[in-house]
Amino acid sequence: MIRLFVGLEMPEAVRDALSRLSGGLPGARWAPPENYHLTLRFIGEVDEGVAQDIDQALDLVAAPAFTLTLDGLGQFGRGERSRVLWAGVRPEPALDHLQAKVESAVVRAGLPAETRKFSPHVTLATLGRETSAARVGRLMEDHGLFQAGPFAVDRFVLYESVLGRQGSTYHVVRDYPLGGWRAEDAAP
Numbered sequence: 719m720i721r722l723f724v725g726l727e728m729p730e731a732v733r734d735a736l737s738r739l740s741g742g743l744p745g746a747r748w749a750p751p752e753n754y755h756l757t758l759r760f761i762g763e764v765d766e767g768v769a770q771d772i773d774q775a776l777d778l779v780a781a782p783a784f785t786l787t788l789d790g791l792g793q794f795g796r797g798e799r800s801r802v803l804w805a806g807v808r809p810e811p812a813l814d815h816l817q818a819k820v821e822s823a824v825v826r827a828g829l830p831a832e833t834r835k836f837s838p839h840v841t842l843a844t845l846g847r848e849t850s851a852a853r854v855g856r857l858m859e860d861h862g863l864f865q866a867g868p869f870a871v872d873r874f875v876l877y878e879s880v881l882g883r884q885g886s887t888y889h890v891v892r893d894y895p896l897g898g899w900r901a902e903d904a905a906p
């Protein structure tokens with residue numbers, strides 16, 4: 719079995735900008751910069767055969783390249799046990815278009831459809847119970863104008879996520895180009 723998700727990588731300059739936000743929040747587990755990514759579709763544990771079907775379906779995704787800008791900070795799960803601090807993304811129709819194509823590809827490969835709305839973000843930290851909501855609020859205020867990019871997105875990737883005691887590590891198992899000419903794009 720292999721634990722997979724589909725996402726976008728962050729270029730080095732963006733990783734550097736994001737990593738400068740880390741620190742100063744007791745109880746927060748900050749993502750290491752090499753883990754920064756934008757999830758397009760969480761897949762979960764699948765066997766090798768399904769992984770191959772997913773790879774083949776993703777390989778057929780044809781979508782244009784685009785640029786993204788990270789914009790602002792936010793959090794999921796306010797007041798709950800599992801809270802996540804994230805950097806947001808300036809709305810970009812080409813990103814939504816790509817995410818919809820990835821979703822259809824994954825469903826075509828036999829996975830159940832995702833029911834949750836797509837909320838593009840880059841996870842910065844998971845917050846422990848002991849992390850003070852006031853301090854999180856202050857950090858978000860201090861960096862309310864955070865922006866990184868714009869940067870070019872010319873590929874998306876299939877990640878393997880390996881769960882470990884110190885958190886997950888992610889490996890790119892396949893990458894898929896965006897914006898290239900493909901036979902199926904051609905007019906009949």
Ligand code: 3AM
Nearest residue numbers: 723755756757760762839840841879886
């Ligand atoms: O992109 P982020 O960091 O928000 O939390 C996991 C991470 O999200 C999420 O998939 C991304 C890559 O691991 N994830 C983990 N388990 C999940 C699940 N069962 C999940 N998303 C949905 N359902």
